Amino acid sequence: MLLCAQYVLPVTSDPIVGGAVLVRDGRIRDIGKTEMLRLRYPDEEVLDYGTAAIMPGLIDLHTHMENSIMRGIVHDVPYITWLASVAALSAKMEVSDWYDSAILGGLDALASGITCVADITTTGAACTAAQKLGLRGVVYREVGVMDKRRIDYAMRAAENDIMHWSQEVDPDRISIGIAPAPIYMCHPAVFGRVSELATRDDLPVAMHLAGSREEYYFVKRGSSSFSVHGESVRRGFLEIPPWLPTGVSPVRYALNWGAFESPNVLAIHCVHTDEEDVKKLKEYNVAIAVCPRCNAQLGMGVAPVDEFMRAGLRVGIGTDSPAATDSTDMLSEMRLGMLIQRAVNVGRFLDSESMLEMATIGGARALKLDDEIGSLEIGKRADIIAVDLSSSQQSPSTNPVSAMVNTCTSADVIMTMVDGKTLYERDKWHIDVEVAKHIARVIEIRGKLRL
Numbered sequence: 001m002l003l004c005a006q007y008v009l010p011v012t013s014d015p016i017v018g019g020a021v022l023v024r025d026g027r028i029r030d031i032g033k034t035e036m037l038r039l040r041y042p043d044e045e046v047l048d049y050g051t052a053a054i055m056p057g058l059i060d061l062h063t064h065m066e067n068s069i070m071r072g073i074v075h076d077v078p079y080i081t082w083l084a085s086v087a088a089l090s091a092k093m094e095v096s097d098w099y100d101s102a103i104l105g106g107l108d109a110l111a112s113g114i115t116c117v118a119d120i121t122t123t124g125a126a127c128t129a130a131q132k133l134g135l136r137g138v139v140y141r142e143v144g145v146m147d148k149r150r151i152d153y154a155m156r157a158a159e160n161d162i163m164h165w166s167q168e169v170d171p172d173r174i175s176i177g178i179a180p181a182p183i184y185m186c187h188p189a190v191f192g193r194v195s196e197l198a199t200r201d202d203l204p205v206a207m208h209l210a211g212s213r214e215e216y217y218f219v220k221r222g223s224s225s226f227s228v229h230g231e232s233v234r235r236g237f238l239e240i241p242p243w244l245p246t247g248v249s250p251v252r253y254a255l256n257w258g259a260f261e262s263p264n265v266l267a268i269h270c271v272h273t274d275e276e277d278v279k280k281l282k283e284y285n286v287a288i289a290v291c292p293r294c295n296a297q298l299g300m301g302v303a304p305v306d307e308f309m310r311a312g313l314r315v316g317i318g319t320d321s322p323a324a325t326d327s328t329d330m331l332s333e334m335r336l337g338m339l340i341q342r343a344v345n346v347g348r349f350l351d352s353e354s355m356l357e358m359a360t361i362g363g364a365r366a367l368k369l370d371d372e373i374g375s376l377e378i379g380k381r382a383d384i385i386a387v388d389l390s391s392s393q394q395s396p397s398t399n400p401v402s403a404m405v406n407t408c409t410s411a412d413v414i415m416t417m418v419d420g421k422t423l424y425e426r427d428k429w430h431i432d433v434e435v436a437k438h439i440a441r442v443i444e445i446r447g448k449l450r451l
Contacts, residue, residue, distance in 0.1 A: 009376070026382055027420065059117075062120070063320060069093075079298040089449050117130065131174060162178060178204075191257040204265075205266065271301040275307070278304070293337070389403055394412075
């Protein structure tokens with residue numbers, strides 16, 4: 001199959017004007033000028049997307065697909081209020097609801113040009129949905145407990161889930177990892193236990209870290225909304241109450257408890273970090289997922305992306321929970337993230353090419369999957385999308401990367417392919433899911449949540 005368009009964006013090399021990509025057996029077999037590839041492979045089926053860009057699929061480095069059903073319900077509230085609202089909505093959800101919600105999230109991802117997700121879940125719904133929809137992903141089983149006496153039980157339950165989830169999925173597309181709960185929901189000893197399990201079983205690790213001022217003050221000073229909230233929750237006896245002041249940043253707190261000891265760790269947000277934190281993250285080769293829209297929407301702050309990049313950290317972009325951002329739109333995520341960084345970091349003008357790299361090969365490097373996905377290179381997996389560049393705000397541009405990052409949204413995605421299989425074309429689905437049935441279920445569940 002030859003995929004042709006006005007532009008081919010390999011990401012790791014210059015754009016090809018009038019380019020094509022040859023896909024066979026789920027992998028990229030050739031790439032170059034359309035006329036040359038047509039001559040070289042005259043018997044191949046040709047799909048011509050016209051005034052569009054063919055590029056590697058977008059990698060959503062942090063999301064919660066199972067929260068998709070809550071999008072648009074909680075609006076215009078700060079982070080702490082949002083957390084409480086989402087917890088209240090979650091209490092109304094049944095087991096089957098989480099699956100339908102995760103399917104909705106997966107559909108949104110595919111329609112937005114996302115071919116790979118890094119999802120944190122407690123229910124496992126994201127794992128089942130990704131497998132069903134044909135998405136690629138790393139699904140992390142979240143584990144967290146405040147009472148030290150319950151850590152053994154919590155870890156056994158997590159280990160059991162990881163074993164079962166691994167048996168349910170295609171290992172060539174989906175891998176299972178583990179995620180300690182956020183610091184304010186987790187006894188510190190959990191971090192070391194997670195690292196031990198991850199090292200023993202070669203599991204990737206993801207963790208929310210340094211995302212908000214409240215978390216920063218909670219850890220360092222023992223005073224924030226988390227501390228106040230904590231007094232009203234029955235936590236049980238804790239040998240080391242984590243709401244007491246520690247005098248260190250969240251990054252160094254997690255480091256001191258062994259959170260970075262395993263070889264494949266992804267830290268999410270890292271908004272409230274200082275120079276020493278960044279040095280430690282680099283020292284332990286921790287990758288970073290920045291979530292600019294969520295951080296802005298909930299008033300969490302702005303991640304120091306420039307410092308991460310100058311330190312040589314592996315950095316990618318995540319959309320975070322749809323319950324916060326109301327959509328799973330990586331193209332809008334790139335644009336907003338770029339504009340925010342330009343506004344706050346006057347010393348470094350972040351360009352479109354850097355943002356596109358973060359959303360593709362950057363995310364692949366963060367997940368240690370860059371030998372398989374993240375760019376259009378011969379031999380890599382055929383995770384490919386086509387993005388329409390024919391609309392009036394795009395067509396005058398001679399720079400396809402700039403046009404995409406500055407003007408495109410998920411509505412401009414016209415094709416999404418994973419492993420050489422087309423899963424989405426504009427207004428058409430090629431998946432093993434009854435989309436109308438799931439949408440009907442989503443409407444039903446949302447009616448319950450709004451009560």
